[in-house]
Amino acid sequence: MAANDKGLTPMMKQFFSMKAKHPGALMLFRCGDFYETYGEDAVVSAGILGITLTKRNNSAENSVEMAGFPHHALDTYLPKLIRAGKRVAICDQLEDPKKKREQIKGKKGLTEMDKMVKRGITELVTPGVAMTDTVLNYKENNFLAAVHFGKASCGVSFLDISTGEFLTGEGSYDYVEKMLGNFQPKEVLYNREHKKDFERFFGTKYCVFEMDDWVFSDQSAHQKLLKHFGTKSLKGFGVDHLKNGIIASGAVLEYLELTQHTHINHITSLSRIEEEKYVRLDRFTIRSLELVSPMQEDGSSLLNVIDKTVTAMGGRMLRRWLVFPLKDVFPITERLDIVDYFFQKPEFRQLINEQLHRVGDLERIISKVAVGRVSPREVVQLRNALDAVRPIKEACLYAENEALKRIGEQLNLCESIKNRIEKEIQPDPPQLIAKGDVIADGCNEELDELRALSKNSKDYVLNIQEREAEKTGITSLKVGYNNVFGYYLEVRNTFKSKVPNTWVRKQTLAQAERYITQELKEYEDKILGADEKILALEARLFSELILAMQDFIPQIQINANLLARIDCLLSFAKTSEDNGYIRPVIDDSEVIDIRQGRHPVIETQLPLGERYVPNDVYLDTEKQQVMMITGPNMAGKSALLRQTALIVLLAQVGCFVPAERANIGLVDKIFTRVGASDNISLGESTFMVEMTEASNILNNVSSKSLVLFDELGRGTSTYDGISIAWAIVEYLHEQPKARARTLFATHYHELNEMEKNFHRIKNYNVSVKEIDGKIIFLRKLMKGGSEHSFGIHVAEIAGMPRSIVKRANVILKELEADNAGVGRAGKPNTAKIAEHREGMELSFFRLDDPVLEQIRDEILGLDVNNLTPVEALNKLNDIKKILNGKA
Numbered sequence: 001m002a003a004n005d006k007g008l009t010p011m012m013k014q015f016f017s018m019k020a021k022h023p024g025a026l027m028l029f030r031c032g033d034f035y036e037t038y039g040e041d042a043v044v045s046a047g048i049l050g051i052t053l054t055k056r057n058n059s060a061e062n063s064v065e066m067a068g069f070p071h072h073a074l075d076t077y078l079p080k081l082i083r084a085g086k087r088v089a090i091c092d093q094l095e096d097p098k099k100k101r102e103q104i105k106g107k108k109g110l111t112e113m114d115k116m117v118k119r120g121i122t123e124l125v126t127p128g129v130a131m132t133d134t135v136l137n138y139k140e141n142n143f144l145a146a147v148h149f150g151k152a153s154c155g156v157s158f159l160d161i162s163t164g165e166f167l168t169g170e171g172s173y174d175y176v177e178k179m180l181g182n183f184q185p186k187e188v189l190y191n192r193e194h195k196k197d198f199e200r201f202f203g204t205k206y207c208v209f210e211m212d213d214w215v216f217s218d219q220s221a222h223q224k225l226l227k228h229f230g231t232k233s234l235k236g237f238g239v240d241h242l243k244n245g246i247i248a249s250g251a252v253l254e255y256l257e258l259t260q261h262t263h264i265n266h267i268t269s270l271s272r273i274e275e276e277k278y279v280r281l282d283r284f285t286i287r288s289l290e291l292v293s294p295m296q297e298d299g300s301s302l303l304n305v306i307d308k309t310v311t312a313m314g315g316r317m318l319r320r321w322l323v324f325p326l327k328d329v330f331p332i333t334e335r336l337d338i339v340d341y342f343f344q345k346p347e348f349r350q351l352i353n354e355q356l357h358r359v360g361d362l363e364r365i366i367s368k369v370a371v372g373r374v375s376p377r378e379v380v381q382l383r384n385a386l387d388a389v390r391p392i393k394e395a396c397l398y399a400e401n402e403a404l405k406r407i408g409e410q411l412n413l414c415e416s417i418k419n420r421i422e423k424e425i426q427p428d429p430p431q432l433i434a435k436g437d438v439i440a441d442g443c444n445e446e447l448d449e450l451r452a453l454s455k456n457s458k459d460y461v462l463n464i465q466e467r468e469a470e471k472t473g474i475t476s477l478k479v480g481y482n483n484v485f486g487y488y489l490e491v492r493n494t495f496k497s498k499v500p501n502t503w504v505r506k507q508t509l510a511q512a513e514r515y516i517t518q519e520l521k522e523y524e525d526k527i528l529g530a531d532e533k534i535l536a537l538e539a540r541l542f543s544e545l546i547l548a549m550q551d552f553i554p555q556i557q558i559n560a561n562l563l564a565r566i567d568c569l570l571s572f573a574k575t576s577e578d579n580g581y582i583r584p585v586i587d588d589s590e591v592i593d594i595r596q597g598r599h600p601v602i603e604t605q606l607p608l609g610e611r612y613v614p615n616d617v618y619l620d621t622e623k624q625q626v627m628m629i630t631g632p633n634m635a636g637k638s639a640l641l642r643q644t645a646l647i648v649l650l651a652q653v654g655c656f657v658p659a660e661r662a663n664i665g666l667v668d669k670i671f672t673r674v675g676a677s678d679n680i681s682l683g684e685s686t687f688m689v690e691m692t693e694a695s696n697i698l699n700n701v702s703s704k705s706l707v708l709f710d711e712l713g714r715g716t717s718t719y720d721g722i723s724i725a726w727a728i729v730e731y732l733h734e735q736p737k738a739r740a741r742t743l744f745a746t747h748y749h750e751l752n753e754m755e756k757n758f759h760r761i762k763n764y765n766v767s768v769k770e771i772d773g774k775i776i777f778l779r780k781l782m783k784g785g786s787e788h789s790f791g792i793h794v795a796e797i798a799g800m801p802r803s804i805v806k807r808a809n810v811i812l813k814e815l816e817a818d819n820a821g822v823g824r825a826g827k828p829n830t831a832k833i834a835e836h837r838e839g840m841e842l843s844f845f846r847l848d849d850p851v852l853e854q855i856r857d858e859i860l861g862l863d864v865n866n867l868t869p870v871e872a873l874n875k876l877n878d879i880k881k882i883l884n885g886k887a
Contacts, residue, residue, distance in 0.1 A: 010113050012038070012056075012064070018091050018121060024209075025087040025124060028074075032097070035077075035090075036068035043067075048084045049077050075134040078125065082135050085207040087126040094118040124259040127207045128187025129161055131373060136162055138361060139307070139315030145185035146251040147176060147202070148216050148244050149194045155244025158183050158273075159252045163313070163363045164266040164370070164557060166252075168245035169273035173201040174700075179273065180206070181283035182323040189251050191216045211251060218243065221250020225270065228253055237270045245272075266370030266553050279325040279652055280669040280700070284693045288672040289645055290601065291322050302646060305601050306655065308574040310356040313363040313560055314567025321568060325652040327668050332586050334403045335569060335654025340583060341401045342573035349573065351395050356567055358388040363560035369549045376429035376438045376542065379421055379549075382556075386418040389559055392566070407562050412555040417548060424545055439538045447537050453523075454530045460523065461487070468517075472498050479520075486524045488514040572655040579604070581656035584647075589665035590704070592619040592648060592741055596660035599643035600650065603658065613779040614659070617644050619741035621703060624762050626733060628785070629745040630752060631766030636779040637745035638674060640766065641708040644743060645670050648706055667741070668704040671697040673712060691724075698731065698738065705740040707732065711747060722748045733758045752785030855879055 008016070011031070015038060019027050026045060028035040037045045038056065046053035046067040056066040069077050074090075081088050095118045104115055125135070128144030136142050141160045148155040154176045157168040169179060180188070180202060190198045192210035214220060225234060225246065234240040239249075249270055256264060286292065290301045303322055309315045326332045342349040362385045368374040369382070389411050396408030429438045439447060453460070461479045469477040474495040481487050485506050491499055492512045503515040575581065579600070596614035603612035613636070618624055629637050647657045651664040673693045690712065697707060712725045725748055732742050744751075755763045763785040858879055867875070 010116050013113070014116055014119060015091075018089070018119065021121060022087070022089045022124060025089040025126075026081060027089050027091055028078075030071060030090075030092045030119065031068070033071055034068045035071050035074060036066060038064050038066050040065075044086070045081065048086070049080055051077075075132065078132065079135045082125060082127055082130060085127055087124065087209070089121050090123045090125065091119050092122045094120050121260065124261075126187055126209070126259060128185060128189075128209075129256065129259050129261055130186075131162055131368065131371060133364075136364070138312040139309070140319060141165070141183070141316050143183050143185040144187050144189070144252060144255065145180060145183065146189040146248040146255070147180075147198065148248040148251065149191065149197055150244035150247070153244055155242065155246070155248040156180070156273075157245060157248035157252050158185060159256075159267070161256070161261060161264070161267075162367055163316070164268065164367050164553075166249070166267050166270050167273050168239055168242060168249045168270055169275065170242050170245040170248075171275070174696075175275065177202055178280065178282055181286060182281065189255055209255070211255070215251050215254045216247050218247060220254070221247040224250040224253040228264070228267070229270070234270070237272070239270055239272050242272065261371070263371040265550060266367045266557070268554050268557065277326065277328065279327050279649070279667060281323055281325070282671065282696060282700075284696065285645075285670055285672045286323060288674040289642055289649070289670075291649075292319055300601050300605060302601055302650075305579075305604055306571065306575045306650075308571040308578075309567045310353065310570070311359050311564060311567050312361040313564040314356075314571065316363075317561075317564040318568045318571060321653050322649075325649050326654065327652060327666055329586055329588060329666065332652055332654050332666075335572075336583055336586070336656075337401060338403055338566075338569045339572045339576065339654065339656060341399065341404065342570055343577070345399075348395055348399060349570065352392060352566060352570055355388040355392050356563065356570070359385045359563055362556065362563065366549075366553055366556045366560065369546055370553055372543075372546060374546060374549075375431050376425060376433055377431050379425055379545070380427070380429060382549075383418055383421040383425070385559075386414050386556075389413055389563075392563070396566075407566065411559055411562055414552050414555055414559075417552050420545065420548065424541065433539055433542050434535065436535055436538060439541050444537065444541060447534065447541070450526075450530045450534050450537065453527050454534060457527050457530075460527075464519065464523075465489075472500060474498050480514075485514065485516065486528075487520045488516050489520070490514050569654070576656035579658060581650075581658050582660065582662065584651040584657050584659075584662040584664050586651060586664050586666065589663075590621040590741070591663060591665045592617065592644070592667075592706070593661075593663040594618075594644065594647055594657075594659050595662070597643055597647050597662070598658040599639050600646055600658045602639055602643075615640055615643075615779075615781040617743070617781070619706075619743070620665075621739055621741065621760075623760065625739060625760035626729060626742045626744055626758075626762070627764050628729070628751055628754065628761055629743060629764045629766065629781070630747070630749055630785050631745075636766050638710050639779075640781060641672070641674060641710055641743050641745055645672060645706060645708055666704070667706040668702055669700065670706045670708075671701060671740075672708045672710075673697060674708060674710040694728065698728065701732070701738045701740045703737065703739045707740045707742040709742070710745045712744070718748075722750050725751060726754065729754060729761065730758070733760055749785060755785075851882060854882055858882070 015027065015029050018029070019041075026037060026041045028037060030036075036042075042053060042065040045051070049067075049069070051067050051069055053065060053067050055063045078088060078090075097117050100115075100117050104110055125132070126144075128142070130136055130142055142162055143158045143160050145159075146157045150170070153170050154173055155168070155170040156176045156179050157166070158179075159166045169175070186207060188198075188202075188206045188208045189211055190208065191213050193213050195210060198208070222234075226232065229237075234246065239245060253264075256262070281291075287295065290299065292301055292303045294301045294304075303319060307315055307318055309318055326335075342352075360381045362382065365374060365378045365382050365385075368378060374382075390413055393408050393411040393413065396404045396411070399405060399408070424440055424443045426438060426440050430436070441448060441451070465477060465479040468489065469475060472495075474491055476492050476495065478490045479487060480490055488506060489503065490509075490512050491514075496513060499513070499515065503517055505513055505515050507514040594617045597617060598612050598614045606612060617627070617640070619627065629640065631637050643658075647659060647662060648664055648667055649670060650657045651662060652666065673690065694709075694712060701707060709725075709728070712721075712728065725744075725746060729742075729744055729751065732738055732740055752763050754761050762783070764781050764783055765785055767780050767782045858875070862875065
């Protein structure tokens with residue numbers, strides 16, 4: 001249906017003309033007190049929001065689907081549409097319907113379109129471009145990304161419009177995939193001509209928007225960026241050599257213009273993603289280690305455990321720190337020193353904690369100032385945050401820590417704007433400027449006068465009445481008001497002779513006369529427009545204040561970043577104290593020596609009274625490069641692998657770690673191949689996913705890496721799996737460039753043989769104890785390999801039917817006996833095992849056994865239909881005697 005279709009009402013024509021500007025977006029069309037959607041938009045919206053789908057012009061030929069909700073519920077429904085990955089165009093009424101009716105009243109020759117209230121798209125909200133608190137997650141960045149496919153490399157850019165963070169980088173497809181995995185953008189832009197490339201390299205999991213190829217041109221991108229930043233080059237940002245990254249960044253700014261986000265002066269810089277500063281974590285590792293989100297709905301992530309941040313911006317920074325650990329000793333030590341200082345100086349820690357509680361989300365508030373969408377309450381919160389900066393700044397300046405002193409020096413008090421807010425805004429204003437009573441008394445003389453008029457109108461009128469009655473002697477004088485004459489003085493006929501000549505008669509009544517005076521007329525003009533003038537004046541004064549605040553955006557953004565940093569380090573100190581963490585020793589060696597290490601997440605989830613069993617792990621590149629870990633299911637191999645990676649990662653983030661002692665030689669990359677999964681949507685089996693992840697590790701590993709393999713090769717046949725596992729371990733041991741510190745957990749006991757021929761491979765096992773046929777998991781790492789998996793025992797405690805457990809034990813013994821006789825390369829006697837399978841054992845009459853044949857004959861000879869209960873019991877007893885005789 002198009003806007004020019006015959007039979008459409010003027011309003012529907014208006015709707016379709018607006019819809020044509022953004023055909024790919026859902027249109028929320030303001031109609032009186034409702035936001036309405038029509039056509040396909042209505043069908044989609046009703047499905048997502050769970051609202052009723054009806055029809056407009058139900059009986060007409062041009063009937064169209066319709067769904068809507070009250071305009072005041074926008075903050076409830078808009079987030080649901082955005083989280084469903086939809087782009088939403090908000091079309092508002094640009095005129096007051098009442099004023100519109102007054103304007104056209106009596107006018108002739110107007111068309112139906114002339115009589116319509118003007119409407120326009122006031123905002124285009126997309127998953128990657130959102131400023132509304134109800135849409136945003138307060139402790140998570142909301143990144144918009146753009147990817148540019150260059151000739152030699154790939155450019156990528158990230159922008160969080162809600163905070164002003166703007167980043168760019170370029171590299172291989174693998175690099176860009178890693179960046180997308182780490183930043184987790186809510187929306188990704190790319191050239192529509194590269195759709196197949198995007199899906200091939202980065203998959204279909206992202207919410208995407210395709211743009212025209214001219215957007216991704218070098219000239220267009222440069223012009224956009226230089227115009228925005230007001231500079232002659234991009235050298236000052238250190239990104240001028242990143243040609244493809246610049247093009248991606250230009251596409252981001254073009255998208256902001258397309259979505260009508262033009263107030264973006266809070267985007268003050270473009271930073272390079274300095275990959276060489278951070279540990280490489282691929283998406284498999286981030287997922288496997290459950291760094292920021294658990295794999296199970298009821299699980300917990302590392303972020304859940306260590307995030308004790310007070311501010312939202314601190315929470316967002318901590319999330320980034322976890323996926324971008326440092327790999328340089330100095331900045332890590334600097335962070336650890338500050339965490340240590342919080343332990344040493346409890347008074348300092350308490351002061352910082354108290355003041356951070358006053359800060360709020362300073363980062364997003366100042367971004368709202370930039371786009372002119374900040375509320376009066378948020379302005380007061382910004383003032384409170386600036387109030388908290390002073391004691392934090394002073395405490396840091398006097399701290400016995402150089403890093404904290406530098407933070408203190410960089411914090412800006414912004415006193416002039418803080419004082420102006422304090423002077424001009426009420427201490428507890430309403431959320432909306434339209435509610436009034438936002439500007440403080442004494443700030444503006446005209447406003448004070450208007451408020452006095454509005455608040456004291458009755459008193460003022462009474463004052464006129466009393467003064468005129470006393471002056472004229474008309475004791476019954478009254479001041480009244482009506483819609484025709486406005487304010488008037490009413491005089492009873494008995495006092496008409498006392499009326500002054502300056503009064504003007506307006507109305508004669510049966511018993512009285514009504515007059516007006518010049519003073520009353522002037523007061524009437526003032527008081528009738530006072531409330532409207534008050535709102536308009538308050539809005540103007542508030543806008544002027546916001547404009548002044550915009551000059552302080554860079555300083556306040558720096559404050560927000562520094563306060564978030566302090567918040568993260570304070571969170572580390574709180575977590576470390578609560579969970580008994582210790583300070584690790586960080587150096588450039590190739591030794592990882594963890595004594596009595598614990599899993600930081602699992603230990604917080606144990607039942608009350610149960611204690612996590614700690615373990616030692618030692619890895620280096622000279623004596624013990626590969627720890628080959630065997631042991632039964634559920635013994636704790638996977639937990640041991642994960643805890644080692646998490647301890648190393650926590651140390652390189654700058655946090656204390658769950659151990660008695662930890663010496664961490666810096667790692668440049670952490671790789672994990674943990675757990676089984678498949679990707680059915682892409683036709684990838686468990687084994688294919690396993691091999692893809694393993695390939696990624698082996699193609700990118702270095703001698704400074706930490707590698708964790710858990711149950712590699714389980715997705716294929718036994719001998720294939722053993723062969724692949726052996727070859728991978730051998731490669732890691734023998735290749736000089738790939739000589740990474742490695743933990744290799746496996747069920748393949750055959751791999752224990754490698755210790756004899758490869759001197760840096762050492763066997764370990766997670767011990768168990770067998771008592772009265774029951775297995776007790778000790779979860780303690782011991783030297784030497786294990787020879788049993790105890791998988792059948794795990795099946796038993798998981799609730800497997802007893803007959804299956806019993807049969808599995810029988811089969812296991814027969815297989816082990818066969819294997820002992822024929823050697824590793826031989827095959828077990830499966831025919832013999834099948835002969836005794838469960839179904840055949842139940843049909844025992846088919847076995848060649850004289851006793852069983854006798855029992856068979858006894859049963860077959862019974863006349864069941866004529867058998868009495870007593871005879872049945874006697875016969876059963878006879879059969880029992882036959883069996884006892886056999887025994």
